[in-house]
Amino acid sequence: MKCRVLLSVFASALVLCLCGARAAQAQEQQTLLPDAPKAQPGIIVGTVTDVNNDTVVGATVVLVGPVSKSQRTVMSNDNGFFQFTNVEPGTSFHVTVTAQGFADWTSPEIVLKPGQYAILTGSKLRIAEARITINVSPQSTEEIATEQVKIEEQQRIFGIIPNFYVVYDQNAAPLTAKLKFELATKVLIDPVTILGVAAVSGINQAADIPNYGQGAQGYGKRFGAAYATGATDIMIGGAILPSLLHQDPRYFYQGTGTHRSRAWHAISSTFICRGDDGQREPNYSTIGGDLASAGIATAYYPPSDRGAGRVLQNVFINTGERSLANLAQEFVLRRLTSKTKGQK
Numbered sequence: 001m002k003c004r005v006l007l008s009v010f011a012s013a014l015v016l017c018l019c020g021a022r023a024a025q026a027q028e029q030q031t032l033l034p035d036a037p038k039a040q041p042g043i044i045v046g047t048v049t050d051v052n053n054d055t056v057v058g059a060t061v062v063l064v065g066p067v068s069k070s071q072r073t074v075m076s077n078d079n080g081f082f083q084f085t086n087v088e089p090g091t092s093f094h095v096t097v098t099a100q101g102f103a104d105w106t107s108p109e110i111v112l113k114p115g116q117y118a119i120l121t122g123s124k125l126r127i128a129e130a131r132i133t134i135n136v137s138p139q140s141t142e143e144i145a146t147e148q149v150k151i152e153e154q155q156r157i158f159g160i161i162p163n164f165y166v167v168y169d170q171n172a173a174p175l176t177a178k179l180k181f182e183l184a185t186k187v188l189i190d191p192v193t194i195l196g197v198a199a200v201s202g203i204n205q206a207a208d209i210p211n212y213g214q215g216a217q218g219y220g221k222r223f224g225a226a227y228a229t230g231a232t233d234i235m236i237g238g239a240i241l242p243s244l245l246h247q248d249p250r251y252f253y254q255g256t257g258t259h260r261s262r263a264w265h266a267i268s269s270t271f272i273c274r275g276d277d278g279q280r281e282p283n284y285s286t287i288g289g290d291l292a293s294a295g296i297a298t299a300y301y302p303p304s305d306r307g308a309g310r311v312l313q314n315v316f317i318n319t320g321e322r323s324l325a326n327l328a329q330e331f332v333l334r335r336l337t338s339k340t341k342g343q344k
Contacts, residue, residue, distance in 0.1 A: 041086040042112035046120030048076045048097055052331070055080030056125055059099035066092060089114045097123050127255050127334075145173035152250075153186055159338045162190050165238070166329055166337070167250045174276040175250075177243035184239040184249075188231055197227045210305040229297050233318070237289015246276040247285045251329055259331075266326035270319060290318045 044063065048056040059076040063084045070091075076082045076099075087093065095107040102125035112118055148169065155163040164187055175183070187193055201223040205214070212221040238249040252274060254265045273283040294314040298306045 039089050040115035042089050042114070042116040042118060044084040044087055044093075044095065044110065044112070044118045044120055046082055046095070046123050048080045048082065048099070048123050048125065050102065050125050050127070053124075056099050056102065059097050059102075059125070062096045062098075063087070064094045064096060087112055089116065095120060095123075097125065099125055102127060141173050142176055145175055145179055148172055149175070149179050149183060153183070155337050157333055157336050157338075161192055162187055163329075163333065163337050165250045166333075167252045168255070168334070170252060172250075172252070174278070175242075175248060177239075180242050180249060181235075181239045184234050187234060187238075193230075194227075197230065198223060201226050211302045225297070225300055228300065229293055232296050233289050233293035236292045237286045241285035241288050245284055247281065247283070248274045248276060249285055251326055253329060253334060255330075255334065262330050263327060266330040267323050269326050270323045286322070287315075287319075290315045294318075 046061075048059040048061065050056055055078075056076060057078055057080060059080070059082075061074050061076060061082040063070075063072045063074075065071060065088075070088070070093075072084060074082050074084065076097075084095075089112045091111065093110045093112075095110065097105045105123055105125055107120060107123070110118065110120070148167075152164050152167065155166065157163050164183055201219060204210070204222045204226070205219050208214070210222065210225065212218040212225075241247070242249045251269055254262050256262075257265075269283075270286065271283050272280050273285065275281045291311070294311040297314070298311065301310075
């Protein structure tokens, strides 16, 4: 009996020792197994451009994840380039881009694979809709137009050259006759306008056109003729005829659409204008101003520079220059024109 008990105790102890050894061996093998490899993070890069494919510098680019703490922000560099590194794979992200003067842009959902290098496309920023901030309390149409003209009279290319006859609000109020004369006078007496006439007169002096001769007397005649021609053109085509015919002498910036539609809008604005009632109609004011100005100029041009042929030549030159100026307004000068406090 005693031996049987001893054998039973010995067997139990042996079993316990074997189980302990196996557990220790299993634990040792588990510690020797390497950890599962972590998924390699990805990279998101892109370039911020506008609809004309020009790069946008200093845009704010935000990587937005499922939780607020995963949000990251960078700025586009001098080439419009941005980059996000160490992006967690398998997680849903969005990229948002904001820049002053442009409408915000948000990407579709982005989910990276491990180690993926993703190039984000489609981040083209459109120009934000121009708005004029006016405190309406309520105001009449004339009061609104007066406020808008005050804003337009502050528009200058490079902050220097007058750019008063351009409207960036498609819903601008029609001008009264008083405002049309005020806008024309503002351009004529601006110091930069006078300096421009002086520069053109110097070029004409060097080319000996019109045939006024040389010296101070010739330069004075050229300056007077150039200023008188410009004054009659802008007063007749920009104030007198628009008031009589109820037409708007300003250029209405389009800013959106295809390049072709914008180019057509710019060129056609030489021949088609907006009436005070908002309808499009033949631009009798501008064309009539060019004809009248060229005709009046024959009264003070020397005999060698007169005649019907010279009048038509000057009209065609003015028409071509105006079309080119409108194209520049549509595609170039908007970015170079200083914004005023009343514009966004």
